[in-house]
Every structure is written in C-alpha cells, then in structure tokens.
Amino acid sequence: MNRSLLSALVASLFAVPAWAFEPFAVKDIRVEGIQRTEAGTVFSYLPVKVGDMLTEEKSAQSIKALFATGFFKDVRIEVENDVMVVVVQERPAIARIDFVGMKEFEKDAIIKALKDTGIGEGRIFDRALLDKAEQELKRQYLSRGKYAANITTTVTPLERNRVGINFNIDEGEAAKIKQINIVGNNAFTEKTLLGLFELTTPGWITWYTKNDQYSRQKLAADLEKLKSFYMNQGFLEFAVESTQVSISPNKQDVFITLNINEGERYQVSSIKLAGDFSVPEEELKKLVTVRPGDIFSRERLNNSTKAIGERLGKEGYAFANVNAVPEVDKDKRQVAFTIFVDAGKRVYVRRINVTGNTRTRDEVVRREVRQMEGGWYDAERITNSKERIDRLGYFTDVAVETPAVPGTADQVDVNLNVTEKPTGNLMLGLGTSSTDRLILSGAITQDNFMGSGNNVGIQVNSAKSQRTYVLSYTNPYFTIDGVSQGFDIYHRTVDTSSTELAYYKSASTGAGFRFGFPIGEKESLGIGLGIDTTSITVDGSSPKRYRDFVGYPGSRSDSNLTLPLTLSWTSDGKDSFFFPTKGTYQRAGIEVALPGGDLQYYRATYQLQHFFPLSQRFTLMLNGELGYANAYGSTDEVPFYKNFYAGGVNSVRGYKASSLGPVDYSTGDNERLGGTRRVVANAELLWALPGMEKSVRMGWFVDAGQVFGKDQDGKNQNFDLGDLRYSTGLSAAWISPIGPLKFSFGVPLNKKTGDKSELFQFQLGTTF
Incomplete structure (x- = not known):
C-alpha cells in the first residue's frame, strides 16, 4: 500500500510540511485507530468534506482541529488513492476514581469537585488536569490544618484504553x-x-x-x-x-x-455637618452620637453616618451620600470631623413588582407591603415590608431590590422576589416529655390555603395526662385593614393521675370565634367569645375541695356551662421567633366567664420578656409572668381546674412540673392543688453553639416562682415573696428534624420540706 505521510507532529502545524503533495479532490475520508470515539464525531471536527480540495493548509487545519478536541494524543493524515486517511491515537478514558485513607472530606463532595475540574469517570484522562486536582486537594488539607498530609496519585492502565485513578492519602494529624x-x-x-x-x-x-x-x-x-x-x-x-x-x-x-x-490615642476636638441636608440640620445633629471631648470611636462615627443616611432615606433620598472627613492634629492628639451630606435627588417608587409566587396570590404579599407605589421612597418602610412578608412563614427566602428606573434620576422600582415553600403539612408525630412520657400527635394544617393566606388546621394530641382535638380556621385579613377573624372547635380531656396534681378527670367540649385588631406594626388587640361545657369526675382520693365542688359523694361528676370572653394585647418586638437576640415581648390577657353560664370567674395574665444583646454571641434574657384569678357574682370561688400552676421545664426548672404551690396532705401523696395567684421570673444567659446558630442554643438560668391560693383547709395563703422557690442550672434548645426539643439540668436553691425536685427535665415535640 502506497501512502504519503502529510503530518505526524503538532509542530508540523507551524512549519513547512516534510512531505509535499499536490492538492487533490477528496473522494472519501476514512478514520483509523478509534476505539471509543464515533467516526461521525471525527468528521464533525474536520474542516474538510468529501469533494473538497485537500491542500497542505487544510491538512494542517484538520490536525489542529482534532488535537483541540482533547480526545487524541496523536493525529496523522495520510493519503491513499485520493482518499484522506485520518489516523488517530485516542487518549485513555477514566474508568474509576478511588480514595484510600480520606477521612477529613466526604467522598461524594470531592468527586463532584473533581468533576468540575474535568476529572471524572467517563471523562478523557489528562495528566495536567490530574496534577492540578492533586495540588488543589493538598491545598484543601492545608486549609484544615493538615500540614503533614501526603497525597500519592497512581494511574493504572486498564483494558479498552481506560485508566483507573487512585488517591492514596495519609492525612496525618491536624496542626x-x-x-x-x-x-x-x-x-x-x-x-x-x-x-x-x-x-x-x-x-x-x-x-x-x-x-x-x-x-x-x-x-x-x-x-x-x-x-x-x-x-x-x-x-x-x-x-x-x-x-x-x-x-x-x-x-x-x-x-x-x-x-x-498602636499609635497615639486621639480625642474628638469638633464635629460639624456640611452639605445639602434637605431636612432640618438640628434633626440630623441629634443623630450624631460623637461629641467633642470624646475618645474617638470608629463604631460610633459609622453609626452616626448610617443614622443620617437612614433618616434621609425616610424622606425619599434613596441615594444619599454621607461621609465623615477627618482633620488630624498629631501634636495635640486631636481629630476634627466634618460630616459631608449630599442628599441627592428625592426619589419615589414607580412600581412594586412581586415575583416567585407561583401559588400565593399577589394580594397576600402586597397587603404586607408598607411602601406605596407612587410615594416617596422610604427605606424604613421597605425594610418593614420585607420583615412582614418573611414573618408570614410562606416563603423560604424574601429578597428586595430597588433598581433605578432606566432613563430617570428620581425613580426606583421595588422588586420583591419570594421563594415559596410548602405550607401544607400532614404530620404524624411521636413526642415525649418528662411529665407525660409519651405524646402521640398529628396535624393537618394549611397555613396558606389555596394561596389565600388563610389558615386551616386539624390538630390531635394524645398525651397520658391530656388529650386535645382541635379544628381551627383563621383569616388574617378578614378586612382590608388587617383585622383577623377565626374560630376554633375543640374537645379536651384531662387525667391528673400521672402528674403531681391532686386527682380529678375532666372533659371539655367547646367552640369560639375570635377577632384580632392591629394597632401598630408590632402590636395587636384580640377579642374572643366562646361556649364551653366541662364535666368533672372525682373519687375518694380527691381533695375535699374537689369533692365539695362536684357534690361528692352525692354525685361522682358535675357538668358546668361557661361563656368565656377573652381579651388580649400583644406587643412583639423580638428579632426572631425561635432564637431572639434583642427586643421586647409583652402580652396581657384576661378571660372572663360571663353571666348566663353556670360559673362566673376571671383569670388575668401578664408577661414581659426582654432580650439584651451582650455581644455577638451572648444574649441576656429576662422574663416575668404574673397571673391572678378570682370569682364574682354567684360563684363562690374559682373552679379548681382553672387554677394556675408552676414548676417544670416551662417555668421554674429543677422542680417537678406543676409541683409548686398549695399542697393537699390528706391523701399522703402531697398532691398539688394549684392556686389563684402565680408569679414566675427567669434570668438566662444564652449563647449559640458555633456553626449551629440557627438550630441549637445553650443557656445558664436562674429561675424563681411560686403559686399562692387556698390550702387544703380552704384558707387563703398570704402572698409572700419569701415563699418563692429558686433554682439554677443549664438549659438547651434544639430545633431538631423531629421537632423542637427543650431540656434542662436544674438544681433547687432553697428546696423545702415537701418540695419535689427533678434534676433533668425535657420536652420533645409541641403540645397544643
């Protein structure tokens, strides 16, 4: 066979070919040497087709094009009777990648990273890419402090022109x-x-x-x-x-x-404002927290310029520029600052755009927006809008952008992009607590029913001491002004035989409707009216007060009809629902059993909670709760099953749940009666675990509390702060994959005779 060698080396692309030939018309093209690559793939990269004239220039272009694919390590073009013969030698393919001795990194993550660099099973093997990947892997170990890590890479030839790559890693100890x-x-x-x-x-x-x-x-x-x-x-x-x-x-x-x-310490000699204020200068001066004579603080100066920018933003100056320029006097060790203010043009919002809401209606998002279309830009209102949309709980992410309108200098759009999450839940859960041991729960809820923002739910809770079944509905925007409306239908049973309470059983069935009225961005009023029928069962082991209430032994049970009216006020200024770091929460409420029912009584409660950020990691929480109940009208006393209780993981830790307060000694079991007055106080130093800030928080607490009421003889106890019980210990809260978990290790500080302590307390799952 008589063939002419046109090219054998890549260098021939840039030099005069060693074998000259006369141009000819290509009758056919044949590919030799391929094992995995399809002939059609080679043809697709060739700049020469059947019928074209093959010249030295086109042959060089063909070789260059095939080398550029990276599939071949050698390419030759030969001629045989006007047939163009392409002879190639393929690069081997990577058949497998193995790691030996790798513990610091997940294998799947490293394989994915290698694939992004071109090293992966099925890919063409390239020694240069492998060397680069090896060096990158070494750098990753160095970033983890593994300076003694040693990586040996072995390439093993396999059948059918394939290779296996093995990374043998000796990680060594982290420095x-x-x-x-x-x-x-x-x-x-x-x-x-x-x-x-x-x-x-x-x-x-x-x-x-x-x-x-x-x-x-x-x-x-x-x-x-x-x-x-x-x-x-x-x-x-x-x-x-x-x-x-x-x-x-x-x-x-x-x-x-x-x-x-360190240099020298400087004092602020003077500070003044200059430029275009657009708002009263005196008002801006009040925002400057740096004063002449103060030791210079960059943080306070930055906070001052930021506050001025935010104040201008409230007036529509979205692009205000505020800069502090220093004048340093090194001899006197003083620095004077001039804060230059350039408000720029006043900007108004042309349009508010909502995107990403495939199920949720636009109006559900827009009704939470406090910035108005056509109104002046207000940075505070836009921030409030984002927070309100985020608090709906319908979205995993809420992003806000305020791009300038093209072709204008005084207009912006507000773009709200939301990422929806499933808002319907079907949950069957198993929970436990140190009181109830086992809690079976289930719920079918839809927080955003058909994209309307309404809540529909069915909840079931089956604890040993309390079973609850609830059907609820809430429309958060019953009116356009944000008045909410809802109703609840429930059935609840209580059996205190497994608790520290004196023995009784109750079964309550009722329904009610409620309204909520917003009176501010963070405040609301609530009102509700319901009907409730409760039957009580006691036996000979129950306290005399309980037996007298139901007429025992004349009857073993008693049924009462009540018409509860509830009023509440809530102010929620916390920065987070689960793990707040700053802000104040207050709630006051009263429940009144109206005339017309069998019982007349009222129960009032108040809670004040404040979070103080001590540092980036530590937060101090102070909490106080008060409760008071009394009877009125024809009712002699508050129904015993409406008493307050204290003790346990949610009030005074270290003492058994509901174990504080008046005691019934007649049965010999020191069972708790509850009371009509309750006080609880908690101080807790909270901190998040590094790397788990959004899921785990630890705490060191000091708790105090007590319940006051009537003793077993029916005599009122005096409210004496000296009777408070105290405890201290460590706590933890974890938003686990199976539900919220709270536990504590608490030690009573002034335990007295008859008190029941419990070192370890926990609660897994949410009860309702």
Missing part, C-alpha cells in the same frame, strides 16, 4: 496553634486582645469549633476585629505591621506572631 504572640501592645494586655480572636490555642471546646487550627480567613477576620477594637478606643493610627505564621519541623504546631503599632 494545632501552639502560641499566638502580639508584639507592640502597650495600652492593653495580650490576654485582652487575644480574647477578641476566634483563633485560639487548644481548649475544652476547640475539638468541636476547630478554632485551634490555623486558617488564613479566620486570621484575617481576627485582625479586622483587632483593628476595630483599637479604632473604637481612640487609636486612629493603629496598624498591623507584620504577621508571621510558622510551623514546627514535625508539622504539628503552629506559631503566630503579630507585630502591631
């Missing part, structure tokens, strides 16, 4: 920070400065936080914290001059040394 030194600090001790850092030497919790492992990103964040600390203490010229990170020869210990220059 720990042995020492962090700060050089140049005079104003503050090294201990104080290191307390600002996230990076630290090994401690009791660093096995979880990994903060004892060096990270360039964490160090950069710590240096910024250090700079902010000094700048807030007046050190205007503070600088980190150098950072040295070294590792021990055995690659187990990391040493970090920071050289800093």
